[in-house]
Amino acid sequence: MTGHADTEELTDEVRETFTHHNRTYQRYCVDRKIYFVPVDEDETIRLRLQHDVLNMMFDGRTIFPPMGALRRVLDCGFGTGLWAFQIAWEHPRCEVIGIDVSPHHYNPEESVENLFLNVDNLNMPLQFHSNHFDLINSRLLAGGIDRNRWHGYMRDILRCLRGNGWCQMVEIDFNAQSDNGTITDGHALRQWSDKYRQAMTQFKNPEAPRRLAHWMRHAGFTDVEERMLPLPMCGWSDSQRDFDIGVANQENVRLLLGSLALYPFTELLGMSITEFHVLVAQARAEASNPALKPYFRLYVCVGRKPRR
Template identity: 35%
Template sequence: MAETSNTQVEADAIAVDLADDGDSILESDNASSTASLTSSVLAFRKINGRTYQNFRTSVEYWAPNDEVQNEGLDINHQMMLMMNDNKLYRSPIGPNPQRVLDVGTGTGIWVVDFADEHPSAEVIGTDVSPIQPTWVPPNVKFELDDAKATPWPYPDNHFDLVHMRLLTGSISDWVAVYKEILRVLKPGGWFEHTEYDCDFASDDNSHPPGAALRQWGALFTEAGEKVGQRFDVAKDQRLLKWMKEAGFTAIKEHPFKLPLGSWPKDPKMKEIGNFNLVMTDRSLEGFALYLFTQVLGWSVEETHVYIAKGRKELRDRSIHGYYAGITVCGQKPNEE
């Protein structure tokens, strides 16, 4: 049986029991055994009508794990496939990777696609929420684990690729996590990390000065400072700097822009913009609700008014908005 910190979840075996409205994620109990962990972790917390993970008291992940939010994650996956010309990764790992780890796997869709593409590879996805499918390829395994709880339960020099996407606001010490990734990678193995900037931008300044979405990045940064997390990780080459500090080499940056809506003239970017608009519109409440009400002290009513303004701006074709993203790939040095 797996250790408590790395329990493989059989989500279809246990019914989800929702706690009362108003409970805080931070009030969940630490489990003392595998059985109690499995039982408690599937009793998702319910806050303001949305459900959240219930893994440990040390886990403070801010986004919901319910169906609405998970649909947004799957739409995001398809959007990133379009952005990357239908490629799941950018790292030059070769045609036959043997062991691959996806950290913060979410719905597990990247893991399943990678496993289908590489049937000889063992592909593991970890997350603090047991929301992954149970019918998966035979070379897929999902495990319950907190990325910032180091050391990880994997041996040294084990993986060919470690993949991470959209963990902003969930890691307090990024360099420590990067160093753990370096440890579990094989010499010559690759680490790939993708994050989005939480600032909504427009190159032509078409966001009016009082626009709700112009405040978005500052509000998330403020909330992150209050809980000891960072929401500005995609800025100022931070991922690149942290990779260098951790000891990675051959580091490459791949910046990109994700338009919001169909305003781009380029057909590919127009399609990406439509996907992004649907994903952002569907996810906006989940992005804001916990942080604004539980951390920044807003009322639920104030938060919903703000979200409504933001959704209206998303549909305004005169606003040529986007948010910036960055993918950074780094290699573990060969032993020689």
């Protein structure tokens, strides 16, 4: 990791891993109920795929609010570091800082001089000066932010932004939808969604993707704008663009139905590994079935810190 003076690095304990049903997990994260997703190479591959799918969804745009020259940017939960790397690469005079509790998905070969990545837990108060950043990005963190942390997280982000600085958040609601209403309670995708919610809800807030705008306004952000974009699970759309996105997303969805759910279903809900494999295999078949027109809801939300 490339250190930065404003954050404290955690010790080597963040590198310790354990195996659960052939997947590798970070001991630090799971023991503290921070995040229940594997940190192995399969998950790194999935995160890279997902990054490409999101790039397609956003037509290559990495920054949504109207921004002038960037001097300091914070990326919360940098994962593979691809978003932070791209910003640092495109804005060589901008200091880009990333925080993630897991250093495992980042490839240090993808680095530039103005990119600083640190290991830290976003459920703890942010350790940055007030009025510091022009832009703070928080993408796909809902599985890792504690359910009682969201208001504090929003307030922390607001404090660390300079006046007129922007926050942008992106989250996926993992409650499976169907564009033609063909997914019913009998479908494995619906059962997967219900079980995911049931397992996560004691630690995390599955409503978070839909609450971002409300929480931002409540924290004191202004010019808050939210958009919901249907993210197709496979190629079913009549629009060529959305069809292509669905095709690209199919493998990401196939992988996430396993990786997001393995620990929550087997450990938090006590499902047997056989039951897990059966449910995931059925959910995967449905997710790749164009007749069901399956999609997840993707939420994008931006808000500005008032000048004073």
